Amino acid sequence: MISLDEAIIIIEENRLQAGKEKVRLNSALFRILAEDIVATRDLPPFNKAAMDGYACRREDLGKLLSINESVPAGAIPRFAVESGTCTEIMTGAKVPDGADCVIKQEETAKQEDGKVIYKGKETGNNICYTGEDIQEGNTMLKKGSLLFPQNLGIIASSGRKIIDVFSKINVGLISTGSELVDPGEIPLETSIMNSNAWQLMGQVEATGHNPVYFGIVKDDFRQIQLKVKEALETCDVLVLTGGASVGAYDLVNEVVESLGFSTKFQKLAIQPGKPVSFASRDEKFCFGLSGNPVSCFLQFELLVKHFLYRISGGFRKPLKIKATLGADFKRKKKDRAYFLPVKTNENGFVVPLNYHGSAHLLALKDLDGFAEIPLGVDHLNTGEEVYVRFL
Numbered sequence: 137m138i139s140l141d142e143a144i145i146i147i148e149e150n151r152l153q154a155g156k157e158k159v160r161l162n163s164a165l166f167r168i169l170a171e172d173i174v175a176t177r178d179l180p181p182f183n184k185a186a187m188d189g190y191a192c193r194r195e196d197l198g199k200l201l202s203i204n205e206s207v208p209a210g211a212i213p214r215f216a217v218e219s220g221t222c223t224e225i226m227t228g229a230k231v232p233d234g235a236d237c238v239i240k241q242e243e244t245a246k247q248e249d250g251k252v253i254y255k256g257k258e259t260g261n262n263i264c265y266t267g268e269d270i271q272e273g274n275t276m277l278k279k280g281s282l283l284f285p286q287n288l289g290i291i292a293s294s295g296r297k298i299i300d301v302f303s304k305i306n307v308g309l310i311s312t313g314s315e316l317v318d319p320g321e322i323p324l325e326t327s328i329m330n331s332n333a334w335q336l337m338g339q340v341e342a343t344g345h346n347p348v349y350f351g352i353v354k355d356d357f358r359q360i361q362l363k364v365k366e367a368l369e370t371c372d373v374l375v376l377t378g379g380a381s382v383g384a385y386d387l388v389n390e391v392v393e394s395l396g397f398s399t400k401f402q403k404l405a406i407q408p409g410k411p412v413s414f415a416s417r418d419e420k421f422c423f424g425l426s427g428n429p430v431s432c433f434l435q436f437e438l439l440v441k442h443f444l445y446r447i448s449g450g451f452r453k454p455l456k457i458k459a460t461l462g463a464d465f466k467r468k469k470k471d472r473a474y475f476l477p478v479k480t481n482e483n484g485f486v487v488p489l490n491y492h493g494s495a496h497l498l499a500l501k502d503l504d505g506f507a508e509i510p511l512g513v514d515h516l517n518t519g520e521e522v523y524v525r526f527l
Contacts, residue, residue, distance in 0.1 A: 137403040137404065137405050137410070138401050138403070138404060138405065139404075139405050139473070140404060140405070140406055140438060140473060142401075143401055143404055143414070143438075143439060144439075144442060146400045146401060146414065147414060147439060147442060147443050147446075148442075148446065150400070150414075150416050150421060150443075151446065151447070152305070152372055152373070152419050152421065152447050153447070154302040154303050154304075154305055154447050154448045155302070155303040156170040156300050156301070156302055156303060157170075157300070157301060157302075157303045158298050158299070158300055158301075159298070159299065159301050160297060160298055161288055161291060161292060161296065161297055161298070161299065164283050164288060164291070164299060164301060165283060165284075165285065165288065166282065166283060166284075166341065166342060166343075166344050167282075167283050167301040167302070167304075167344045168280060168281065168282055168283070168301060168302045168344045168445070168448035168449070169277060169278070169279050169280060169281045169283065169299065169300070169301060169302075170279060170300040170301050170302045170448070170449075171279055171299065171300040172275050172277065172278055172279050173275070173276045173277040173290070173291050173294055173296065173299070174273060174274065174275055174276065174294070175270045175271065175272050175273060175274050175275075175276050175294055176272065176294050176295050176296075177272045177295075178266050178267035178270070178271050178272050179267065179269040179270050179293060180264050180265070180266060180267070180268065180269060181266065182230045182231075182266055183230065183231040183263050183264070183265055183266055184228055184229060184230055184231060184263070184264045185225045185226065185227055185228065185229050185230075185231055185238045185262065185263065185264075186227065186238065186262045186263060186264050187227050187238060187240055187241075187262055188225070188226050188227050188240075188241045189224075189225060189238045189239050189240045189241045189243075189244070189262065190203070190222040190223065190224055190225065190238065190239050190241070190244060190252055191207075191217055191222060191223045191225045191231050191232055191235035191237070191238050192217060192221075192222035192223075192235055192237060192238075192239060192254075193217060193219065193234065193235060193236055193237075194236050194237050195219075196219065196220065196222070197237075197239070197254045197259070198253065198254055199220065199253065200220075200247065200251045200252075200253050201220060201221055201222040201251055201252050201253065202220060202221050202222070202250075202251055203221075203222060203223070203224055203250060203251070203252065204217065204221050204222065204223045204232075205223055205224070206223075206224040206225075206226075207223055207224065207225050207226065207229045207230065207232065208226045208229055209226050209227065209228035209229045210228075210229070211229060211230075212230060213229075213230055213231075213232035213233070215232060216232055216233040216234040217232050217233070217234035217235040218234055222235075222252065223235065225238060231263055236261065236263075237259060237260070237261045237262060237263065238261070238262040238263055239254050239256065239259050239262070240256070240259070240262070243255055243256035243259070276290050276291070276293075276294060277290060277291065279449060280448065280449040282343075282344060282445070283301075283344075301344075302344070302447075302448035302449065304344065304345045304346040305345050305346065305371075305372050305373060305444075305447060306345075306346050306348045306370055306371040306372065306373075307340045307345050307346065307347050307348065307371060307373045307374075307375060307444070308348050308350055308367035308368075308370070308371035308373065308374040308375065309333050309336050309337065309340070309347055309348065309349045309350065309374075309375050309377075310350045310351070310353060310360075310363055310364065310367060310374065310375070310376045310377070311330050311332055311333045311351070311352045311353070311376075311377050311378060312352075312353050312354075312355060312360055312376060312377065312378040312379040312387070312388060312427070313328070313330075313352065313354075313355060313377075313378040313379070313427055314354040314355045314356075315327055315328045316328055316329075316330040316352045316378075317329060317330060317352070318330050318333070318351070318352060319334070330352060331429050331497055332377040332378075332425075332427065332429055332432045333349055333352075333377070335429065335432070335433055335497075336375060336377070336432070336436060337349060339433070339436050339437070339440075339441065340375075340444070343441055343444040343445060344444075344448065345444055345447075348367070348370065348371055350363055350366065350367050351363075355378075355379065355387060356387075357387050357390065357391060360376075360379070360387055360388065360391045361391045361394060361395065364376070364391060364392065364395060364422075365395065368395075368420055372419060372420055372421065373420075373421045373422075373423075373443070373444070373447075374420075374421070374422045374423070375422075375423045375425060375436070375440060376388050376392075376422065376423070376424050376425065377424075377425045377426070377427055377432050378426075378427030379424070379427070380402075380411040380412060380413055380424040380425060380426055380427070386411075388413070388424040389402060389413050389415075389424060392413075392415045392422050392424070393415070395417070396417045397415035397416060397417040397420070397422055398415060398416055398417065399413060399414070399415045400413075400414045400415060400416065401413065401414055402424075404435075405471075405472045405473060405511065406434075406438070406472055406473050406474075406475060407469075407472040407473070407474045407475070408426070408428065408430055408431040408434060408475070408493070408494035409426055409431040409434050409435045409438070409475070409494070410472065411424075411426055411431075412424065412425055412426060412431075412435045412439065414439070421443070423435075423439065423440050423443075425440075426494065428493075428494035428495045429494075429495065429497040430477070430491075430493075430494045430495065430496060430497055430499070430500065431494040433497075433500065434475055434506065437454075437506075437525075437527070438475075454525050454526075455505075455525070455526040456508075456523050456524065456525050456526075457523070457524055457526065458521050458522070458523055458524075459480075459485070459486045459507070459521065459522060459523075459524045460484070460485050460486070460519060460520070460521055461485065461486060461487075461507070461516055461517070461518060461519065461520050461521070461522055462481050462483065462485025462486060462487040462518060463485075463487045463488055463518055464515070464516070464517055464518050465488060465507075465509070465515060465516045466514065466515045467509070467514050467515070468514070469514070470511065470512050470513060470514040471511065472511060473508060473509065473510055473511050474508075474509035474513075475506040475507070475508060475509075475525075476488055476491075476506060476507040476508075476509055477489040477491050477499055477500060477503050477506060478503075478504060478505060478506065478507045478524060479502045479503065479504045480504050486504070486505075486507055486522070486524055488507075489502060489503065503527065504524075504526060504527065505524045505525050505526035505527055506524065506525045507522045507523070507524050507525075508522065508523045508524070508525060509522065
């Protein structure tokens with residue numbers, strides 16, 4: 137049995153390089169950048185008004201000012217601001233030459249002769265200056281970035297419509313277990329609905345890769361072996377669920393090794409999720425995850441996600457924040473690191489979910505993250521701090 141840190145090191149020593157392809161920006165969500173995105177011009181590209189008001193000279197504040205013109209966003213000012221004058225300006229419009237501040241419209245008074253005067257006590261410049269966000273030639277997003285909606289907006293602001301991303305790899309998903317049935321099938325009295333495959337499909341897609349589901353296989357050595365062979369024809373990474381422990385019907389590790397894979401580890405010092413395996417053969421990789429859905433979910437988040445990001449040169453790290461515990465916590469054993477499902481309450485504290493164990497998938501419906509309880513710690517009191525791995 138090894139620690140999570142040791143497992144991560146082993147995973148990072150095993151690499152698979154994905155290819156590259158060009159995609160349109162509207163198809164780039166959750167893809168991984170295969171190039172740096174560089175600013176093609178300063179942002180903002182000109183000094184622009186941060187609010188509606190009047191562009192003027194600071195030395196003229198408190199004086200009656202004649203209005204040169206009104207400049208909406210997208211228009212080019214025709215007149216420079218000189219002593220005793222101002223320009224009515226809208227948010228986002230280019231600030232005319234000669235002006236060094238924009239005064240808020242609601243802090244001015246308009247006279248009968250059409251002139252305006254500033255009535256406020258003090259004002260900021262209220263100008264977004266050329267290049268203050270980023271300057272032309274500087275890197276906006278680095279190669280390896282996972283593209284979220286806000287990243288697409290950043291790329292669009294550079295004027296790029298087509299970008300280079302890493303090609304999706306096929307991640308094969310196989311569910312083992314004679315008791316399993318898929319949604320839509322009629323369960324027997326002793327059947328268990330297969331939830332793992334469906335949550336794994338979502339988890340794989342969120343890493344920018346392509347899940348390929350090969351269905352359920354009964355707990356039979358030959359059937360599992362044939363299904364793994366089939367999946368390896370089109371997939372470089374396989375994720376099998378169930379059969380990862382040491383029981384009479386836990387056959388995954390034996391099957392994988394029979395196909396020439398070298399097992400790197402089979403047990404992890406975490407709870408839940410102790411039975412988990414990782415094996416490799418040339419540039420093919422296989423994860424054996426627990427059949428219990430909470431364990432399966434956690435194992436993917438801790439291990440498989442990290443591996444899939446690195447395939448594409450991704451560098452996204454889990455969000456780990458020190459948080460205050462909002463309720464007491466106790467456990468019987470302390471021989472493994474414990475990942476406690478938690479949610480954040482209205483006071484900003486993290487509190488344990490009503491969680492019955494690694495098969496209690498419904499507990500995750502309110503999940504914000506997992507509090508990491510270190511090995512050797514069997515209790516924590518309300519108000520103590522814990523590291524939380526947020527999703």
